[in-house]
Amino acid sequence: MSPERRHITGFSNPTVKSLRALREKKHRKAAGRFLAEGLRLLTDARECGHVPEMLVLSDRRDPHPLLAALEKAVEGSGGEIIETSPDILAKITGKDNPQAVAGVFAEFDTGLASIERASADIWLVAQALRDPGNLGTMLRTGDAIGAGGLILIDDCADPFSVEAVRASMGAVFTQRIAQARWGEFEGWLRGGTGQLVAASLREAQPYRQAPYAAPCFVMVGNESRGLPEDYEMACDLRVTMPMKGRADSLNAAVAAAVLGYEVLASLES
Amino acid sequence: MSPERRHITGFSNPTVKSLRALREKKHRKAAGRFLAEGLRLLTDARECGHVPEMLVLSDRRDPHPLLAALEKAVEGSGGEIIETSPDILAKITGKDNPQAVAGVFAEFDTGLASIERASADIWLVAQALRDPGNLGTMLRTGDAIGAGGLILIDDCADPFSVEAVRASMGAVFTQRIAQARWGEFEGWLRGGTGQLVAASLREAQPYRQAPYAAPCFVMVGNESRGLPEDYEMACDLRVTMPMKGRADSLNAAVAAAVLGYEVLASLES
Numbered sequence: 430m431s432p433e434r435r436h437i438t439g440f441s442n443p444t445v446k447s448l449r450a451l452r453e454k455k456h457r458k459a460a461g462r463f464l465a466e467g468l469r470l471l472t473d474a475r476e477c478g479h480v481p482e483m484l485v486l487s488d489r490r491d492p493h494p495l496l497a498a499l500e501k502a503v504e505g506s507g508g509e510i511i512e513t514s515p516d517i518l519a520k521i522t523g524k525d526n527p528q529a530v531a532g533v534f535a536e537f538d539t540g541l542a543s544i545e546r547a548s549a550d551i552w553l554v555a556q557a558l559r560d561p562g563n564l565g566t567m568l569r570t571g572d573a574i575g576a577g578g579l580i581l582i583d584d585c586a587d588p589f590s591v592e593a594v595r596a597s598m599g600a601v602f603t604q605r606i607a608q609a610r611w612g613e614f615e616g617w618l619r620g621g622t623g624q625l626v627a628a629s630l631r632e633a634q635p636y637r638q639a640p641y642a643a644p645c646f647v648m649v650g651n652e653s654r655g656l657p658e659d660y661e662m663a664c665d666l667r668v669t670m671p672m673k674g675r676a677d678s679l680n681a682a683v684a685a686a687v688l689g690y691e692v693l694a695s696l697e698s
Numbered sequence: 699m700s701p702e703r704r705h706i707t708g709f710s711n712p713t714v715k716s717l718r719a720l721r722e723k724k725h726r727k728a729a730g731r732f733l734a735e736g737l738r739l740l741t742d743a744r745e746c747g748h749v750p751e752m753l754v755l756s757d758r759r760d761p762h763p764l765l766a767a768l769e770k771a772v773e774g775s776g777g778e779i780i781e782t783s784p785d786i787l788a789k790i791t792g793k794d795n796p797q798a799v800a801g802v803f804a805e806f807d808t809g810l811a812s813i814e815r816a817s818a819d820i821w822l823v824a825q826a827l828r829d830p831g832n833l834g835t836m837l838r839t840g841d842a843i844g845a846g847g848l849i850l851i852d853d854c855a856d857p858f859s860v861e862a863v864r865a866s867m868g869a870v871f872t873q874r875i876a877q878a879r880w881g882e883f884e885g886w887l888r889g890g891t892g893q894l895v896a897a898s899l900r901e902a903q904p905y906r907q908a909p910y911a912a913p914c915f916v917m918v919g920n921e922s923r924g925l926p927e928d929y930e931m932a933c934d935l936r937v938t939m940p941m942k943g944r945a946d947s948l949n950a951a952v953a954a955a956v957l958g959y960e961v962l963a964s965l966e967s
Contacts, residue, residue, distance in 0.1 A: 473944055562831065566949045575942030596949070603944050637963055671962060673844030675742055675872050680835045680865070683955040686948070690956045693940060694906055 436488065437513040440520060444511065448485065448521045448533065454587050461536050463589035464521070465601070467528040468495055473599035474534070475502050481532030483509045487518050490529035499530070523591060536589055539608040541580070541617045549577025550643035550696050553685055554625075556611070556660060557651035561586040565596025566682035567649075571604045572597075574689045578605025580646070582614055582660075611660060618646065626666045626692070627656055628684045630677065633669035636688055640666070641695045649685045705757065706782040709789060713780065717754065717790045717802065723856050730805050732858035733790070734870070736797040737764055742868035743801070744771050750801030752778045756787050759798035768799070792860060805858055808877045810849070810886045818846025819912035819965050822954055823894075825880070825929060826920035830855040834865025835951035836918075840873045843958045847874025849915070851883055851929075880929060887915065895935045895961070896925055897953045899946065902938035905957055909935070910964045918954045 437445060450456035451464045462482070465471060471481065472495045484503045490496065503510055518527040537543075546552065553571045558564050564586045568579055579588070585608070586593060594601050609617070618625060624642045627633075628649050648664065650656030655678065661667055670679065670687055679687070706714060719725035720733045731751070734740060740750065741764045753772045759765065772779055787796040806812075815821065822840045827833050833855045837848055848857070854877070855862060863870050878886070887894060893911045896902075897918050917933065919925030924947065930936055939948065939956055948956070 477944075566952060569945060569949055570952055572943030572945050573939070573941050573948055575940075598945055598947075600943070600945060670842070670959065671844075672842050673962075674841030674869070675746075676838060676841050676867055676869060678867075679842055679955070680838055680951070682949070683835060683839055683952060686952040686956055687959045690939065693942075 435511050437511055437517065440517060445513070445517055445521060451533065452523055452591055454590065457536070457587065457589055462533050463536055463594065464531055464533060464591055465594045466522050466524070466531040468493060468499070468530055470599045471499055471530060471532050474532070474602040475499055477602045479534060479602050480506045481508060481534050483511065483533040485511045485513060485518065485521065485531045487515050487527070487529040488512045489515050496530060537606060539606050541607045541609050541613065544578060544580065544605055544607050546577070546621055546623055546644045549575065550645060551576040551689060551692055552578060552580060552644060552646045553689060554580045554582060554646050554648035555585055555681070555685070556582040556648060556656055557654070558585045558681055559652055561590045561592035562596045563652065563680070563682040564588055565593040565601070567685050568593070568597035568600035568604050570682065570686040570689055572600035574693045576604065576689065578607065580614065581606070581608045582611050615663060624666060625664045626668060626688070627661045627664040628670065628688050629656065629661045629664070629667035630669055631658065631661050631667060633667040636668035636670050636691050638695070639668045641692045643696050645692050645696065647685060647688050647692055649681045652681050704778070704780050706780055706786065709786060714782070714786055714790060720802065721792055721860055723859065726805070726856065726858055731802050732805055732863065733800055733802060733860055734863045735791050735793070735800040737762060737768070737799055739868045740768055740799060740801050743803070743871040744768055746871045748803060748871045749775045750777060750803050752780065752802040754787060754790065754800045755779065755781045756784050756796070756798040757781045758784050765799060806875060808875050810876045810878050810882065813847065813849065813874055813876050815846070815890055815892055815913045818844065819914065820845040820958060820961055821847060821849060821913060821915045822958060823849045823851060823915050823917035824854055824950070824954070825851040825917060825925055826923070827854045827918070827950055828921055830859045830861035831865045832921065832949070832951040833857055834862040834870070836954050837862070837866035837869035837873050839951065839955040839958055841869035843962045845873065845958065847876065849883065850875070850877045851880050884932060893935060894933045895937060895957070896930045896933040897939065897957050898925065898930045898933070898936040899938055900927065900930055900936060902936040905937035905939050905960050908937045908964070910961045912965050914961050914965065916954060916957050916961055918950045921950050
């Protein structure tokens with residue numbers, strides 16, 4: 430153990446308090462920092478060039494080469510390493526069975542200007558998505574279909590919440606994330622090439638064999654209200670999935686995935 | 699208001715306590731009852747022939763013809779109607795902004811014998827699925843793709859939990875639900891026609907244009923471990939979805955949906 434490491438044993442330690450506070454959005458925004466946990470996720474982050482500013486290790490951890498690589502990266506970039514008990518780690522992450530490691534990262538730039546639309550054939554877009562689990566799942570799906578990232582329109586859940594980061598399974602570090610109001614997004618989108626496709630029930634055509642074109646922006650709406658009508662009408666293409674039963678909609682993250690995989694197959698064929 | 703209705707005002711009322719207890723699995727199993735909330739969901743239930751044994755109404759509710767229909771159905775079937783405050787309703791459902799109505803239902807028979815495999819072309823199968831939200835989402839997707847129901851293998855989350863019922867958006871009442879150990883399921887499956895398909899990475903073929911056949915049983919595995927190898931090898935078909943990024947798997951409910959929609963399109967073409 431290198432000498433500069435701190436070992437924290439008290440729940441009331443100010444560092445523990447400030448880490449716990451990162452579970453709340455207002456504290457994340459004030460600090461410009463967020464939490465991610467788990468060796469696999471932190472390794473994904475490291476391999477994508479995201480090294481935590483602070484690494485929090487369980488003092489009951491088992492040695493692991495990936496953990497050693499992580500510690501070395503944090504030390505190399507001048508970050509801080511803290512050791513603490515599993516109990517305190519559980520309190521920080523809010524999980525009964527905490528992973529052996531958590532990291533604190535600076536939030537990324539989420540301006541639309543950070544999106545290079547030509548860098549990918551597919552982009553996912555979510556409007557007013559409120560469930561952080563759905564948001565994280567969309568990031569994970571985006572990674573799988575080779576999307577460039579996720580654009581969050583209007584008031585969405587926070588992509589840096591513990592729940593979203595967890596559900597993303599590391600994709601929060603591999604996918605670009607942008608946040609914008611609808612008007613700003615529309616202006617940006619129409620300033621270049623890009624097809625905006627909505628999962629919709631209005632004047633929609635079947636989602637199979639629809640004329641998708643890259644870069645294709647696949648948009649889903651709020652969990653209960655769907656997309657506003659004027660947003661749908663501003664789309665280049667409205668497509669619909671079969672609904673054979675009583676329900677008239679899919680879970681938002683499911684709709685994005687079914688449509689996203691169809692777009693992928695279409696663009697590759 | 700009909701005279702036999704009870705109005706409950708106290709948090710410590712025994713009925714309130716027994717209703718709250720239904721949020722815990724052991725109490726649900728002991729009572730053989732589960733909770734569902736929301737006018738739309740309860741209306742779906744009623745229209746599918748599931749009338750709650752007990753209806754709990756907020757005393758601040760707005761009148762609604764569907765609510766009146768629900769009350770009439772409960773009265774007609776000899777059920778009980780209780781009125782209470784929004785605060786107590788929130789305590790019962792565990793939701794800060796409770797819906798104006800909740801219902802108590804008898805749990806259904808979830809034996810494999812209740813499944814008529816010829817009644818649908820697609821069945822979803824989940825093995826050791828631990829997240830009730832994923833389970834509810836699979837039910838919702840099953841409804842959308844016209845599946846007959848969801849078969850739960852080994853130790854899964856409880857389909858009658860408040861979270862699963864909520865995520866199912868009513869599909870818990872439209873989809874058949876069965877629970878079985880793997881050996882029992884395999885014996886039952888091979889006692890008739892049926893193609894077992896796994897989302898897999900082992901000796902798998904691309905999921906597009908795979909030779910799906912009805913009745914097609916689409917199986918996904920546990921969120922972190924996936925399917926056991928011997929379960930996969932017992933399948934008639936193993937298919938894989940493209941994974942273009944760093945991750946090697948999709949969210950389980952997403953995988954079921956992407957595959958389920960592909961099977962639907964294949965069987966209909």
